[in-house]
Amino acid sequence: MTNLFKILKRLGRSVILLTSILSGIPSIIARPFLLIRQIYMIGVLSIIIINVSGIFVGMVLGLQGFYVLSQFGASQTLGMMVAASLVRELGPVVTALLFAGRAGSALTAEIGLMKATEQLAGLEMMAVDPIQRILTPRFLAGLFSMPLLAIMFSAVGILGGYFVGVGLLGVDDGAFWSQMQAGIDFNKDLINGIIKSITFGLVCTWIALFEGYDATPTSEGVSRATTRTVVHSALAVLGLDFILTALMFEEI
Amino acid sequence: MYKQRTIEVAVGIFMAAGLVALFFLAMQVSNMGAMLDSDSYKIQANFANIGSLKVRAPVKLAGVRIGRVETINLDQTAFEATVTMRINQMYAKIPADTFATILTAGLLGEQYIGLDPGGSENYLQNGDVIERTQSALVLEQMIGQFLFNKAGENNLETKSNAQ
Numbered sequence: 001m002t003n004l005f006k007i008l009k010r011l012g013r014s015v016i017l018l019t020s021i022l023s024g025i026p027s028i029i030a031r032p033f034l035l036i037r038q039i040y041m042i043g044v045l046s047i048i049i050i051n052v053s054g055i056f057v058g059m060v061l062g063l064q065g066f067y068v069l070s071q072f073g074a075s076q077t078l079g080m081m082v083a084a085s086l087v088r089e090l091g092p093v094v095t096a097l098l099f100a101g102r103a104g105s106a107l108t109a110e111i112g113l114m115k116a117t118e119q120l121a122g123l124e125m126m127a128v129d130p131i132q133r134i135l136t137p138r139f140l141a142g143l144f145s146m147p148l149l150a151i152m153f154s155a156v157g158i159l160g161g162y163f164v165g166v167g168l169l170g171v172d173d174g175a176f177w178s179q180m181q182a183g184i185d186f187n188k189d190l191i192n193g194i195i196k197s198i199t200f201g202l203v204c205t206w207i208a209l210f211e212g213y214d215a216t217p218t219s220e221g222v223s224r225a226t227t228r229t230v231v232h233s234a235l236a237v238l239g240l241d242f243i244l245t246a247l248m249f250e251e252i
Numbered sequence: 253m254y255k256q257r258t259i260e261v262a263v264g265i266f267m268a269a270g271l272v273a274l275f276f277l278a279m280q281v282s283n284m285g286a287m288l289d290s291d292s293y294k295i296q297a298n299f300a301n302i303g304s305l306k307v308r309a310p311v312k313l314a315g316v317r318i319g320r321v322e323t324i325n326l327d328q329t330a331f332e333a334t335v336t337m338r339i340n341q342m343y344a345k346i347p348a349d350t351f352a353t354i355l356t357a358g359l360l361g362e363q364y365i366g367l368d369p370g371g372s373e374n375y376l377q378n379g380d381v382i383e384r385t386q387s388a389l390v391l392e393q394m395i396g397q398f399l400f401n402k403a404g405e406n407n408l409e410t411k412s413n414a415q
Contacts, residue, residue, distance in 0.1 A: 033256065040259040044266045083281050148270030155273035158281060177280065185308065186282040 014210040021139045024132030034137040042103045043145030049102055050095060054153040057090060058082060058160025066169050079176035080183035082161035087184060087193045091154035093241050096200035099146060100233035104208035107138055108229040111212030112222035135209050146201025147194050192248045199240060204233045291341035293378035297352045302333040303388025305354055305363045311337045313367040318343040337365065347372040354388035363388060
């Protein structure tokens with residue numbers, strides 16, 4: 001019972017934190033460099049891991065898809081299979097998981113340490129709201145970077161699938177692209193994938209910021225908070241993905 | 253720690269790369285490119301039964317994809333399906349007495365509209381209706397008919413044997 005109470009209290013605190021983060025958005029407009037700096041830390045520094053994973057995921061999809069599809073004599077539809085699975089599912093989900101590991105954990109550790117070393121309290125002493133000054137730019141940067149990273153992941157993955165399917169396994173070049181264009185709808189597939197990635201960006205950065213801000217201000221507390229960030233983000237992303245998919249693709 | 257200008261440039265490159273990737277997905281991967289770069293015109297056809305034809309299914313003539321199904325509606329007076337097709341402007345010379353059939357790609361494939369050109373000198377214009385159509389073959393109806401015929405044959409045989 002006390003456990004349930006604790007969970008509810010944490011949930012409540014996290015929602016309060018989200019509203020105060022959102023209320024800080026107007027103050028960011030006056031200081032855009034705070035945001036740009038965080039986009040650099042969160043988005044730009046994640047480019048390499050996202051693109052390298054994207055290429056390999058696309059290449060594996062190309063290989064596996066080719067083996068299965070060629071059993072049915074349908075290896076021509078490889079392009080559509082690779083593109084659909086990347087744009088609809090793997091792009092947003094794998095990007096969000098990598099993002100939680102690469103950027104989310106760093107956010108939690110940074111803010112947890114700021115709290116442990118009383119930097120946040122120091123800001124408050126100077127009449128600077130630490131939520132507006134520290135958390136809001138990071139939140140916006142995460143929200144902003146995630147869709148861009150997911151799009152890059154999908155695009156690079158499709159090129160990886162193209163390299164394996166057309167370059168190595170000899171699928172027809174024209175069929176690869178034309179099947180893809182026939183099967184992927186801009187509104188239904190691409191836009192829905194982007195909506196997914198924006199949702200994941202919101203949830204992942206929210207969890208990371210809350211865990212950091214709510215961490216017990218000791219070295220053990222920060223390490224636990226970092227672990228929780230990655231675990232909770234992964235669970236939230238996978239669970240949300242199911243719900244979003246059920247909502248978006250109920251009727252093809 | 254980091255110079256302000258380096259960070260700004262890096263974020264700019266990040267944004268540009270993201271937009272390039274989005275452009276690539278929209279133009280090369282999705283049907284957006286095909287929608288934008290070609291002029292097209294609409295024709296309509298009424299079918300008694302469209303089977304499992306779906307929006308965006310291909311429209312083919314002699315096996316060549318010349319357009320796609322844009323909308324499928326039910327005509328509430330005749331209780332027929334009204335299918336609107338968008339045909340690429342490249343293929344503007346389709347005879348007016350063309351025959352439209354709903355066909356299936358392969359044994360279990362998706363359904364598409366196949367056009368059989370007639371011999372008319374007049375061509376289909378934007379908004380024209382194809383008069384001569386043939387509905388989709390519904391498997392259950394075919395099986396039902398087949399069984400019915402079989403049963404009829406058996407009855408005839410038993411009758412002739414009795415005589």
